[in-house]
Amino acid sequence: MPESARFVAYAVDLLSLLGDVRARAMFGGHGIYAGELMIGLVDDDEIFLKTDEVSLPRFLEAGCRAWVYESRGKAMQTSYFRPPDEAHEEPEAMLPWARLALEAARRAAAAKAAKKSGRASPKRGGKEAAAKPRAAKRRSAPRQKGSGRRGR
16 A cells, blocks of 8 residues: 555654655655665655664664565565654654664665775775785786876
């Protein structure tokens, strides 16, 4: 069942203390964005916020449940969790949960950027681990005399 426009507006209002929060329609639901980062989603008139290995324990300790969808007849659990009921009462109560989601989204974006640029993520050895193969590769190709700068 799709969510109502009224509930989507309510969700954006609840998360508004983060700053620039807006909803965008996607895949039959709505993504909730803080700036350019997706921090949550609305499905079936429920809010689910992004988690990661750092923030997930807080959601689990509070008894929050994951957003689950069905794909090819199988239930697929996601890393989006519904904040506790009391967080749905006012923006101030939602703010700590919204901050956790924003921090998780920032970590995910940083890891994606690091992967795209060819650097290892901090969890996998940091920049130094990725720099060693490049340095070895450069040393293996001797520079020819008089070649000058490439591309000129």
